[in-house]
Amino acid sequence: MNGAHWHLVVNHLPIIFPIIGVIIMITGLISKSEAVKRTAFMMFIIGALAAIAAMNTGEDAEHVVENISGITKNYIETHEESAEVFSILSYILGGISLIGLWASYKQKFFSAWITIISLIFAGVVLFYAKDTGTTGGEIRHTEIRENGNIPPSNNENKSYEDRD
Template sequence: MNEVHFHLAVTHLPIIFTIVGIIVLVTGLISKSEAVKRTAYLIFSIGALTSIAAMTSGEGSEDIVENIDGINESFIETHEEAAELFSILTYILGGLSLIGLWVSFKQITFLKTISIITLLFAFVALFFGIQTGTTGGEIRHTEIRSDPNNATLNNNYREENEND
C-alpha cells in the first residue's frame, strides 16, 4: 500500500465520523440520553484523529499524484486548501466534544447548550468536509467537475474528434 492508497483509505473517515456523530448526537438530544450524547462526543473525537491521518498522508499522496499525466496542479491546490480548513474544523469539533464529555460527566448547568453548540458546529464542519471530498474527487474524476472545459478527458475527446 503506497501513500496514495493509504490517503484514499483514510480520507473519507473524517467525513463519515462527522455524519455518524451528528446522527448520534441528534438521537441523544431527542431521547435526552447523556450516554448517547457521550457516544457522539467520542465519535467526533475519533473523527478528529482520523483527520490527522488524512492530512499527514496527503503530502505524500500529492507528491505521487502530481506526476501523473493529465493531473492539473490547481485541482490539487484547491483540495489541499479545503482539506486544511476542514481539518482545523474537525480538530475544533474534537475539542468541543471533549468539553462536552467533561460537562456531561460533571453535570454542569450548560449541558444542553454545549450539545447544541457542538451539533451546530458539526454541521458547519460537515459542510466543509463535503467541499473537501468534492475537491479531492475532482483531481481524478473529471466527470464531477463543475466546469466541463477543465475536464482533461473531455478536452482529449474533443481534440480527437476535431482531427477526424
C-alpha cells in the same frame, strides 16, 4: 501501499465520523440520553483524530498523483487549501466535544449548551467536509468536475510544475 493509497484509506473517515456523530447526537437529544450524547461526542473526537491521519497522508498522496497525466496542480492546491480549513474545523469540533464529554460526565450546568453548540458546529464542519471531499474527488474523477469529463487538453503533455 503507496502514499496515495494510504490517503484514500483514511480520507473518508473525517467526513463519515461527523455524519454519524450528528445522527447519534440528534438521537440523544430526542431520547434525552446522556450516554447516547456521549457517544456522539466520541464520534466527533474520532473524526478529529481521523482528520490528523488524513492530513498526514495528504503530502505523500500529492507526490504520487502529481506525476499522473491529466492531473493539474490547480486541483491539488484547491483540495489542499480546503482540507486545511476542514481539518482545523474538525480539530475545533473535537475540542468542543472533549469539553462536552467532560461536562456530561461531571453533570455541569452548561452541558446542554455544549451539546447544542457541538451539533451546530458539526453542521459547519460537514459543509466544509463536502467541499473537501468534492475537491479531492475532482483530482482523479473528471466526471465530477464542472467541465464534465473533458480532460485539460493543454496540460496533458506538460510537467506537473508547468501546469496551470
